[in-house]
Amino acid sequence: MSKRPAIAAICTVYHKYSHSQHIADRFLEGYGWNGRHHHPPMDLVSMYVDQTPEGDFSREREQRFPQLTIYPSIAETLTQGGDALAVDGILLIGEHGDYPVNEKGQRQYPRYEMFKEIIEVFESSGATCPIFNDKHLSWNWDWAKEMYDDSQRLGFAFMAGSSLPVTWRTPSIEMPVGAKVREAVGVCYGGVDGYDIHGLETIQCMVERREGGETGVKWLQAYKGESFWQAYHDGIWSRELFEACLCRSHTLKPARPGFNNIFPTVDEMKEIVKDPIAYTYEHEDGLRCTLILMSGLIEDFNFAAYLEGEDEPLSTQMYLPMPPARSSLANFFSPQTNNVEQMFLTGEATYPVERTLLTTGLTATAVDSLHQEGARLETPQLAISYGPVTQSTYWRS
Numbered sequence: 001m002s003k004r005p006a007i008a009a010i011c012t013v014y015h016k017y018s019h020s021q022h023i024a025d026r027f028l029e030g031y032g033w034n035g036r037h038h039h040p041p042m043d044l045v046s047m048y049v050d051q052t053p054e055g056d057f058s059r060e061r062e063q064r065f066p067q068l069t070i071y072p073s074i075a076e077t078l079t080q081g082g083d084a085l086a087v088d089g090i091l092l093i094g095e096h097g098d099y100p101v102n103e104k105g106q107r108q109y110p111r112y113e114m115f116k117e118i119i120e121v122f123e124s125s126g127a128t129c130p131i132f133n134d135k136h137l138s139w140n141w142d143w144a145k146e147m148y149d150d151s152q153r154l155g156f157a158f159m160a161g162s163s164l165p166v167t168w169r170t171p172s173i174e175m176p177v178g179a180k181v182r183e184a185v186g187v188c189y190g191g192v193d194g195y196d197i198h199g200l201e202t203i204q205c206m207v208e209r210r211e212g213g214e215t216g217v218k219w220l221q222a223y224k225g226e227s228f229w230q231a232y233h234d235g236i237w238s239r240e241l242f243e244a245c246l247c248r249s250h251t252l253k254p255a256r257p258g259f260n261n262i263f264p265t266v267d268e269m270k271e272i273v274k275d276p277i278a279y280t281y282e283h284e285d286g287l288r289c290t291l292i293l294m295s296g297l298i299e300d301f302n303f304a305a306y307l308e309g310e311d312e313p314l315s316t317q318m319y320l321p322m323p324p325a326r327s328s329l330a331n332f333f334s335p336q337t338n339n340v341e342q343m344f345l346t347g348e349a350t351y352p353v354e355r356t357l358l359t360t361g362l363t364a365t366a367v368d369s370l371h372q373e374g375a376r377l378e379t380p381q382l383a384i385s386y387g388p389v390t391q392s393t394y395w396r397s
Contacts, residue, residue, distance in 0.1 A: 168319040181287055214355075
């Protein structure tokens with residue numbers, strides 16, 4: 001590019017520890033990368049912030065960075081107060097803030113509504129630019145699919161999702177391209193429609209590299225509480241893979257006093273984890289995957305899979321720094337930001353948005369299954385096929 005790219009940020013809120021602060025601040029302040037402090041070769045020039053509660057950082061940032069202007073509307077943010085699109089990349093960060101929660105427990109962040117306002121500017125300007133959407137596309141599947149369809153129709157680079165696929169891994173391993181994966185399990189912590197998307201992306205970024213690429217998902221069933229333990233007893237998912245995930249955890253809670261690496265029994269896990277949740281789903285090619293939420297037992301994100309021809313499971317942890325560094329530094333946002341930078345510079349996504357379209361649909365279906373007391377739900381809408389990028393995008397440095 002002949003000039004430094006101009007970037008816009010569309011945010012729900014901008015306060016301490018919000019995703020907007022973690023991501024947009026990296027474009028303003030820079031971040032540690034490969035042994036030095038890296039400043040993105042682009043300028044964050046305009047911003048829209050939907051809510052400004054006590055503790056808002058956005059006005060301070062506007063005062064401190066002379067190139068940055070906060071506008072009262074999304075359209076003005078993208079046009080810099082003019083009549084046509086005037087930025088080269090857009091950060092859409094619709095996470096955190098005071099928004100309604102529906103009867104299924106989904107926080108109704110306005111990512112779709114914000115995205116559609118961006119599309120209006122694109123269409124009125126006759127021009128587009130790359131967009132990064134933080135986390136899943138929307139809490140509403142139909143809206144998420146419309147967002148994806150808009151990106152395909154207008155032909156702009158679109159990337160989305162969690163920071164987990166691009167953070168460090170311990171050990172630092174990748175799923176071989178073309179591997180024959182027989183079953184995969186992810187074990188993590190957190191709540192429904194908030195942290196489960198991170199766990200699903202942890203699984204998907206690995207299994208999408210299997211032989212034949214991604215084929216889509218044909219059904220999903222959720223288990224919670226007593227139904228979880230019955231499914232565990234019935235062998236709905238591999239206990240060996242479940243235990244391999246726990247053995248990768250850096251935060252496995254001691255089951256009893258004494259040596260701090262005693263593996264918990266099932267009875268001890270029942271005491272520690274008051275409300276376990278699992279999502280089991282089958283891909284169109286027969287691959288069975290299970291995401292397990294074990295809040296109280298662990299505080300990290302772990303993956304394990306059986307590969308044909310291998311005696312031992314392939315397993316790793318997508319590493320997040322332990323508290324308090326997780327909240328204050330949140331270095332796992334650095335590789336995510338770096339991938340977004342590359343998209344803004346090249347106009348090409350570094351990993352497929354179809355991954356997040358699929359995990360968005362899995363999250364929405366899992367919420368529906370839980371809401372319907374663990375019903376098995378067919379998912380013809382998730383017949384989403386795509387191939388992986390062959391180059392790994394996770395952080396090795």
